[in-house]
Amino acid sequence: xxxxxxxxxxxxxxxxxxxxxxxxxxxxxxxxxxxxxxxxxxxxxxxxxxxxxxxxxxxxxxxxxxxxxxxxxxxxxxxxxxxxxxxxxxxxxxxxxxxxxxxxxxxxxxxxxxxxxxxxxxxxxxxxxxxxxxxxxxxxxxxxxxxxxxxxxxxxxxxxxxxxxxxxxxxxxxxxxxxxxxxxxxxxxxxxxxxxxxxxxxxxxxxxxxxxxxxxxxxxxxxxxxxxxxxxxxxxxxxxxxxxxxxxxxxxxxxxxxxxxxxxxxxxxxxxxxxxxxxxxxxxxxxxxxxxxxxxxxxxxxxxxxxxxxxxxxxxxxxxxxxxxxxxxxxxx
Numbered sequence: 001x002x003x004x005x006x007x008x009x010x011x012x013x014x015x016x017x018x019x020x021x022x023x024x025x026x027x028x029x030x031x032x033x034x035x036x037x038x039x040x041x042x043x044x045x046x047x048x049x050x051x052x053x054x055x056x057x058x059x060x061x062x063x064x065x066x067x068x069x070x071x072x073x074x075x076x077x078x079x080x081x082x083x084x085x086x087x088x089x090x091x092x093x094x095x096x097x098x099x100x101x102x103x104x105x106x107x108x109x110x111x112x113x114x115x116x117x118x119x120x121x122x123x124x125x126x127x128x129x130x131x132x133x134x135x136x137x138x139x140x141x142x143x144x145x146x147x148x149x150x151x152x153x154x155x156x157x158x159x160x161x162x163x164x165x166x167x168x169x170x171x172x173x174x175x176x177x178x179x180x181x182x183x184x185x186x187x188x189x190x191x192x193x194x195x196x197x198x199x200x201x202x203x204x205x206x207x208x209x210x211x212x213x214x215x216x217x218x219x220x221x222x223x224x225x226x227x228x229x230x231x232x233x234x235x236x237x238x239x240x241x242x243x244x245x246x247x248x249x250x251x252x253x254x255x256x257x258x259x260x261x262x263x264x265x266x267x268x269x270x271x272x273x274x275x276x277x278x279x280x281x282x283x284x285x286x287x288x289x290x291x292x293x294x295x296x297x298x299x300x301x302x303x304x305x306x307x308x309x310x311x312x313x314x315x316x317x318x319x320x321x322x323x324x325x326x327x328x329x330x331x332x333x
Contacts, residue, residue, distance in 0.1 A: 036189065053182040106281060109149065
């Protein structure tokens with residue numbers, strides 16, 4: 001094939017193999033969770049981009065089960081932390097324990113020292129516990145006493161929260177929410193999917209493990225490398241920056257949103273859109289990003305970073321409506 005180098009052929013083959021593996025991961029989660037294709041895709045995208053993910057939805061939609069299924073498919077350590085009002089930071093990161101027989105302190109590492117950390121019902125713990133996740137999520141390390149310990153790689157925090165209960169809950173601080181690359185709203189399954197759930201539950205235990213590990217930690221690292229090679233044109237990069245800036249200064253972008261956005265998206269949003277649009281293109285088997293890829297991930301990357309004002313809420317406008325206005329108003333390359 002003239003004009004087609006061996007390097008290009010090798011890169012294409014590498015992309016095809018990586019895409020098949022990622023697709024197998026999505027499908028394997030589907031062996032345990034009926035429907036929820038959007039959620040399954042986002043979990044795999046979080047894995048291959050190295051970003052943390054927050055799942056919000058009413059109880060019983062498969063949030064925790066989906067996370068368990070992902071962890072079962074990857075050869076790595078997993079820990080689950082049930083957040084409760086009496087939880088302490090030391091219950092998360094660990095603590096120093098004095099050993100009188102040796103007259104010394106011993107470090108006992110907490111459950112965050114795992115590749116996959118499920119923070120279940122994260123909004124049920126007070127702020128001092130939630131803040132204990134800040135260093136781990138951002139820095140990938142933990143300080144216990146005078147010592148700093150590196151966390152294993154990959155390190156992924158997968159958190160769930162219930163949006164309807166107010167009693168006994170503590171809203172997540174904006175600083176912590178911003179550390180989640182994705183916030184996914186999990187919705188009800190369709191009637192057809194619920195019928196499949198009934199058929200399956202009569203035949204097998206829905207909590208049984210999958211058939212086995214699908215990929216190793218080295219495979220995850222290889223997937224991340226392939227995704228990082230997905231091409232993002234300069235026009236797409238400018239489009240991402242324009243979208244984020246339009247949430248901060250809507251008037252400059254020609255949008256009629258004056259006074260409706262209390263807080264625009266942070267610089268982390270720019271990076272999130274960049275990483276996630278590459279992962280979106282990759283899961284579709286493409287080697288380059290198109291504007292639609294950016295649009296497809298925009299809501300999950302921005303909904304927790306664009307805060308509506310009181311005026312917007314009075315008009316019945318939430319963050320998703322504002323993001324929709326931004327997407328429709330910013331010029332597409």
